[in-house]
Amino acid sequence: MININKAQSVSLATGNPRETIRFYSEVLGFSLIAIQREKSGIRVVMRIGEESDESTFSLYFDEAIAASAPVVDVSEPRDPIGVIAPGALQHLAFTCPDRDALDRLVARIRRNGIWVIGPLDHGFCYSAYCKGPEGIVFEFATDHDPTVDTSPWLDPKTAQKHGVSVSEMQRLSSYS
Amino acid sequence: MTGKALNLITGIHHPNVGTTDYPTALNFFHEVFGMRMVAWYLMHGSKDSDHALIAYGDERNSGFFSLCNRPEMNKLTPVPGLTSPTGQSDTVAPGAMQSISFHVASEEDLNAARAHIEAKGYSVSDIEDRGYEKSFSLKGPHEMLFRIAVDGGVRTGQRDLIDMEAANELGLSEAEVLAAMSPSPEPDEYIATPNPDFYDSKYRFGLTKDTAFIPHLPINLLNWLMTETIPADQSRSLKAIVSNLKKMAVALPRILLLKLQGKLRVTQ
Structure with missing residues (x-):
């Protein structure tokens, strides 16, 4: 049994921690709560809201990340519907x-x-x-x-395009 | 400082991640994480890009994970060290996601989750106590790294998990650390603020020839063009067809004029 109740954190790599930390605190309003050494790098953790039970956001820095660069259309999308590799x-x-x-x-x-x-x-x-x-x-x-019925947004045509039958889509949209 | 408390963002709504194999990915979230899909449709008026929203938590939809696909992605695979961590190393490209953590309410739930996932045949790490959270990790579809976590309850303003020597290595002075611990408050009064010029923006979208018109259209028109209707209405409703024709009739002359004026610039 697994009782996931929210997204706890998203961790991103950074090659420029000073600029990124400033952006997330000063622009988005996150509060720094931890800077720790981890493996070969340094982990930075920020609280997203002001309450101690709210989600966190995390940045990870190491020398290999600092020496690399994003690749557009692979690791970096151009826009909100841009191309990226699967899993990215x-x-x-x-x-x-x-x-x-x-x-x-x-x-x-x-x-x-x-x-x-x-x-x-x-x-x-x-x-x-x-x-x-x-x-x-x-x-x-x-x-x-947040209580709105989202079922009209389950589109059978989209499911079929990806090889998923309507009954399988219905199974995936119910609690297991 | 005076001003409105900063609670403009209160959580993670959804990470949206690319997939080239919806059946495998959707089954993973359903069977292993006990999540259910609540929406699957074409993205924001696109003709061939779609996304699936997967919900967790109670019926009030406390958040989502999102998968997306467009045909160009089908030629790509995960790139270890660039788009996904390898297991030996946590390195990915700057700005790329290393991991996503999902929260359970208690250590008892954390242990139960670990046993549940292991019983599904997945290799899970030991539970680590990092101070700000206790968590374990596993690899999912497309080489994605997931963590299941219990929050450590660290309060804003608490300093005992700040290693100043490590902060200095990141290039941060003590004053910068303190500033990042307490971001500037919002003014009491809402101040409507116009966009900076798109091309002067500190960070900006890459524009292709198909999207180069976007920064030039008034926001009300863009909002109207991109407001979505439920999938059944998109294809079947006469009202939706008339609405789409009307949108094209309004938008196309404006876009053509921008093109003639040479304003449609492609950017990286």
């Missing part, structure tokens, strides 16, 4: 608690000289997008109503 992060979406917070966040990012698209209305959430340091694409989202 295409974009990272953070939760804003409501539309007011999303609007304030968009204004804060723009005040820091970064171009933001949105907020756009995706039908069940509002989202804004921007690029961040080292090529990462961000989304910032707030749901219209």
Whole structure:
């Protein structure tokens, strides 16, 4: 039995920790809570919100990362629907608690000289997008109503395109 | 400092990760992590890119994991050391994801999760106590590295997990560490702020010939163009067809004008 109740953390590599830490604290508002040695590198951990039970965000630095570079269309997407290798992060979406917070966040990012698209209305959430340091694409989202029935968004044509039958899609959309 | 407390972001909504094999990846999240898919459809008006949202937690959808595919990805494979950690090394390209951690509520749940995953035939690491979390790791589809974790409860402002010598190696002074521990508050009043010029932006999207118009359209028009309707309505509803034709009629002349003015620039 496994009782996952939220995403705890996302860990990204950084070759420029000073710039990235400044971005995540000053622009996105994360609070630094740990800097520790780990294997051959250094781990930086930030608290996403202000409460001690909220998720964290983590950066990892080592000399090999510092000596490498992102590769566009492989490790780095150009935009929110850009190409990347399977298993690689295409974009990272953070939760804003409501539309007011999303609007304030968009204004804060723009005040820091970064171009933001949105907020756009995706039908069940509002989202804004921007690029961040080292090529990462961000989304910032707030749901219209977290209890909304999402089943109309399960598209049989999309499933069939990828070799998944409607009954299999229904099985995958129920609790195991 | 005065100002509104900074709770503009309160969690991880979804990491969106590429896949070239939905059946294997979706089965993994369903069977191993007990998650369920809640949406699978074409992305944001695209003709051939799609994504699947997978939910965990209770019925209130406390967050998602997202998988996406577009045809160009099908020629690619994970690149160890660039897009995925190798196991021996945690190195990936700057900006790439090393791992994603999912949270369980207690150490009892953590032990149960480890036993559950091992029983499914996956190799799991020992549980590590890193101070800020206790967790174990496993490899999933497409060489993705996952961790299952219990939060360590470290409060903002707490300093005992900050190694200043390591901070100095990262190029951070003590003042910069303190600044990163308490980000600037928000002004009390909301200040509507226009976008900087796209081409002067500190970080900016790469524009292809197909997307070069995006920075030039008013946000209201973009919002209208990109607002999505449920998949059944996209293909079957007469209203949706009329709406799409109307969108094209409004957007295309503007885009052609921008092209004639030489404003549609491709960027890396």
